Amino acid sequence: MTRIDEYPILALGATLTALGLATARPEDILVLESSGCPAPEFAGAFYVGEGAVAAGTPQGIALENELKERDILADGHYHIPALIPVLYQHIKNAGLRFLFWTDTLSIKAGGGADSGYEVDFFNASGHQRIKVHKILDTTSAGAAGTVSRRWTEKRLWAMLHGCAGADAPASATAAGIDWKPGRFSNESYFGLRLDADTNWPDARQLLLDAWRKRPAALKGTRIAAMATEFHYSYPREFVPVAADWIHRPSSSYADPLAAFDGGITLAAEEWA
Amino acid sequence: MKLSTWIAERGVVTEPVEPQFDTTYDLIVAGLGSAGAIALITGAQRGLTTLGIDKLCMMGGSGTAGGIASYYWGVGGGVYEAIDTRAEAIAEECFPPGGKFHPEARHLALEEAAVGAGAELAYTSRIVGVFMEGTRVRGIRWISPAGIRDTACRMLVDATGDGEVCGITGCAFIHGREFDGIPQPYSHVPCWIKDGRHTSQNFDAASTVCAIDGAQYSDGIVHGGTYHLRDKYSETEKLLYAGRLPGLREGRLITGDTTLRLRDYLAGEMTDRPVFYEYANLDTHTQDWAFESDTVQEWLTVASFWGLNFSVPVPLGAMIPKGFEGIMTAGRCLAVDHDLSQAVRMQRAMQQCGEAVATAAAMALQKNIPVRELSYEELAAELRRTRCLPESVPPTVEEQLPADVDAIRAGLESDNPGTAIWAARQQGDTIRRHLHAWLESPDTAPARNAALALGLLNDPEALPVLRRIIRQRDPYIPESGRKLNARRLCAALYLAGRMSDSAVVDDAATLMSDPESELDIFSYAFSALLRIGGNQPETRTAIANSLRTILEAPDFQRSLSKHRSRFNEPSEAYFRIAAARELDRWNIPHALMDRVDPAKLTMREAGLYRHIKQ
């Protein structure tokens, strides 16, 4: 059972970067996630990355091998939703401290040098406060309204079911539409670029309209499901928010495995 | 004014405040699931200024994000039907076929209706505090992607399913069943495309999760999510999503102006002022019926009535938290007891619940009167107009029972004896002498079923036949229920235990120690022994010795096998903890807890453990 008290590191968002960090330092890290889903920035956003990158760390290679064995990853293409059970299993087996369905309310400096942060959050147990020494915010939007917008693009993706024609578009078109193949021949992902302030109802209607007007090569497809997270593109950089508190959105990595490796490397190098 | 919040380990805490509200709405609905979505749309359509808040980024709750893409019984009628029609059209155009309704199409249709009616939507948001003046709710503190906000309202509706907002407000509630504090099991439902069709998988059931324990809630999500792991995924079996909602069937159940209880309902106590009806069976997904209440065991075990549908009229008072104003509930956290909550929770009824609540709220706000003072006749007339309140209703239990002695006798002879057993229970003294007479040939079906009926009347004349059923390990399973029928042996164990019959102690202990006894038989024998020992002090030493021999054995093994699933859950600690509690009450020393590692409990075992510690 998860215990709550004082932690060396708090990771915000159950992203692949946070998972990498927690995998490398399971004793030290608590992860808070507002939704019920691991890898929201990839599996929840139906974002398959920019073309798979081979994993570089031993833990990343193990994950990559598992994804290949389960037919979730092949030839650089993902069946992205199936990351979810793999990651639940990983969290459970490794005994990682994750609190899903938990909202971060506020983060306040503890006062004094190196006194860390007091973080208030809310979940089914109610209002709780913990003390942490470092914070890695891996969320795409920045948790608790604390991080200013630095993303360069916002997109809503849908998973498509059905076979695309041979001349299906391979990359972004002028209309802000992007299309990416999935792991299986009847699986692909269809994304629409959105204005910064587009809300969920409008985004969904715009995506539906774009799909209705889809290129002829995608006519044989139907919408399998729409994403429950927007995908935000970020410049690939760590941004300090305050002392010992950085924002590194996991969605800034080109690929799920790269994001996972990024967390492990962070634990091994900068935050060793 | 004061701000009420829910603080871990302390419960409800209030502090005086002077809030600066950013806006005022007539109606704020927290949770936009089956009930909340329809409440929001109804409120907006009736001209209220409305704000809908949900943790997710979509409407529809269990029926959309939760992947529950079908209606289970219920009575048709209400504003949701037009939305379903629209969802069908969207599904037809855009989504793969499959299911009764398409979850994605449905949430699009709900959203279209809400936005069209002028409702404001606040997704990925959650209420964390409630502003009150005395016992009247005035507004909410909530967390949105933009940060914390304070917003005023004239009526707040808690439609979070788990009753989280009522919890924050300080409304009274119950959680779980009396024996162990455990609610119904949850199922973390995934959605797939299988062979080209959209499908969800209600794999029944992961375990039990306490809706007021954030760590267990989270562990439950993780545990349930592992069930969707496959050796290989394929073109013909593609996962779409999992874990958008945790899949809890039961959380807080509030105490209302009127709280509906199964035992009252079965005694014929029903409102004549319904605002909607449920029509379903006692659809429990609990696998250990031996630890349910007497009423549930009478119904499920003795009458074997899993699957007998009945209609339940629900009054407005079941959605008004007792002692509070300016707040109502809609959805499965309404005021029912744990027993009845297993029936009164299905999607059609929950949607109608949302409609009834918002209609009442709108009428009361428009008249500027408390919702409690609303004329029932006026409200009912409005609800009849949309058919939320139907003209004709499927039968109650009473209406399905045989009335005369010959019909009851014929029923007791049949493979479907449930209605006859229940009718005899209801008739009591009127039929008792016939039941006594039918006991004469104890190895015949009518005698055995008559003994069950007499057992329900606590009539000691049933005992010789009940003992015989137990001694002979009667293998009979009736066909009274739709799917899950209870063994006559379990019914006899339950009744003998309830009547504290010390003559069955040896047989019950033998059943427990027999490795061939399946878990239901083991559990009923265990439960009978606890009850007999509880009421007959002279039996305690013998019972405690048996329990200790069986449960303290290092190789003792019992797992909870799921009715319709491929999974087993260890249960050894559950029995050890439950037995330890009883032996402690009897002041009999034991070493049962030496074999329990609190760090290695299943979620169900942890629930019992926590219940006992409290």
Ligand SMILES: Cc1cc2nc3c(=O)[nH]c(=O)nc-3n(C[C@H](O)[C@H](O)[C@H](O)COP(=O)(O)OP(=O)(O)OC[C@H]3O[C@@H](n4cnc5c(N)ncnc54)[C@H](O)[C@@H]3O)c2cc1C
């Ligand atoms: C696994 C399972 C299978 C079922 N199968 C069927 C079936 O086949 N047919 C049938 O008719 N019924 C079925 N039911 C029952 C039925 O689906 C539910 O009882 C019903 O949908 C509950 O409606 P509700 O509005 O109370 O809650 P929900 O529909 O669950 O909605 C609750 C909403 O509140 C939101 N929420 C929760 N907490 C918060 C918070 N703190 N702040 C803001 N928002 C919050 C959630 O995101 C959700 O949108 C099933 C239920 C389960 C769990």
